[in-house]
Amino acid sequence: MRSFNVQDCVTLAMEANTDTEHMMTIEGRVSPTMQIDPRRARFPCCIVWTPLPIISWLVPFIGHIGICREDGVILDFAGPNFVCVDNFAFGAVTRYLQISKEKCCISPDPSSYNSEDGYKQDAPGQDGLTWDDALQKSTQEFQHRSYNLFTCNCHSFVANNLNRLGFHSGGWNVVNLATLIFLKGHWVSTASMVRSILPFAIVFTLGLAFGGSTFLTYLAFFTCILVGWFLLGTYCFKNLIQL
Numbered sequence: 513m514r515s516f517n518v519q520d521c522v523t524l525a526m527e528a529n530t531d532t533e534h535m536m537t538i539e540g541r542v543s544p545t546m547q548i549d550p551r552r553a554r555f556p557c558c559i560v561w562t563p564l565p566i567i568s569w570l571v572p573f574i575g576h577i578g579i580c581r582e583d584g585v586i587l588d589f590a591g592p593n594f595v596c597v598d599n600f601a602f603g604a605v606t607r608y609l610q611i612s613k614e615k616c617c618i619s620p621d622p623s624s625y626n627s628e629d630g631y632k633q634d635a636p637g638q639d640g641l642t643w644d645d646a647l648q649k650s651t652q653e654f655q656h657r658s659y660n661l662f663t664c665n666c667h668s669f670v671a672n673n674l675n676r677l678g679f680h681s682g683g684w685n686v687v688n689l690a691t692l693i694f695l696k697g698h699w700v701s702t703a704s705m706v707r708s709i710l711p712f713a714i715v716f717t718l719g720l721a722f723g724g725s726t727f728l729t730y731l732a733f734f735t736c737i738l739v740g741w742f743l744l745g746t747y748c749f750k751n752l753i754q755l
Contacts, residue, residue: 546582546583546584548584548608548610549584550604550605550700550701552584553584553586553598553600553604553605554580554583554584554585555580555584555586555605555608555610556580556581556582556583556584556610557580557581557582557610557611557613557643558579558580558584558608558609558610558611559577559578559579559580559608559609559611559670559674559689559692559693559697560577560578560579560580560586560588560600560605560607560608561575561576561577561578561605561606561607561608561693561697562575562576562600562602562603562604562605562606562607562708563575563576563602563603563606563707563708563711564576564602565602568708568711568712569711569712569714569715570712570715570731570734570735571734571735571738571739572708572709572712573690573694574690574738575602575708576588576590576600576601576602576666577666577667577670577689577690577693578596578600578601578666578669578670579647579669579670579673579674581643581644581647582642582643582644585597585598586598586599586600586605587647587651587669588600588601588666588669589654589657589659589665589666589668589669589670590659590666591659592657592658592659593654593655593656593657593658593659594655594659595651595654595655595669601666604700604704605700605704606699606700606704606705606707606708607693607697607698607699607700607704607708608697608698608700609692609693609696609697609698611674611677611679613643615679615680616643616677616678616679617677617678617681618641618642618643618645618646618676618677618678641676643677646673646676646677647673649676650669650672650673650676653672654668654669654672657754662741662745662753663745663752663753663754664753664754665686667686667689667690668686668753668754668755670684670689671684671685671686671689671755672755674689675755684755685746685753685755686742686745686746686753686755687742687743687746687747690742716731719731
């Protein structure tokens with residue numbers, strides 16, 4: 513009879529563990545974990561942000577936003593009937609916020625959100641959606657939508673995804689989403705922070721030097737009009753801004 517040494521036992525244990533992990537992956541119980549890798553533009557399960565030309569130079573907290581699949585690939589609504597895949601529309605990501613799956617309750621329909629009851633849990637035995645399934649459904653929906661900076665934009669797309677994912681029980685819109693990334697987003701690097709803030713600093717300095725109080729008045733007016741539009745469209749005229 514053959515005797516097993518320590519090396520044989522270790523080999524058998526590793527093979528058994530590999531088989532178990534393989535079966536669990538096939539059954540969908542576990543998914544491979546990935547690390548954030550800005551050099552490859554991979555931000556698994558993250559909301560990502562980058563400044564917009566001209567608009568962000570005047571109002572630095574307004575920018576372009578996207579959401580990422582589990583493998584880190586970025587999805588962003590960038591034009592009529594067009595969702596970019598792995599090609600962030602306005603340049604490299606400068607801020608990101610990783611979303612915990614534990615805080616999500618994925619729903620097949622983002623419109624099923626109720627402010628009082630939140631999302632209804634799936635019926636017993638009903639297969640739940642994965643993170644990527646939810647993003648795919650939102651992508652398919654927005655591939656048949658017209659793009660409008662003021663009524664249906666990149667923030668609408670990400671808010672739709674977050675509501676479908678049931679992140680913090682849903683209820684996301686363009687205003688609280690922009691607030692979330694502005695307050696809790698992490699800078700990718702110091703260079704990214706400089707790239708985002710420097711244009712605003714230059715425009716503000718030049719405007720103040722040459723325009724003085726007149727520049728400040730027009731800047732404040734522009735900011736109030738822009739922010740006011742989204743506040744009114746989100747909280748007063750709820751069908752104005754699409755999600």
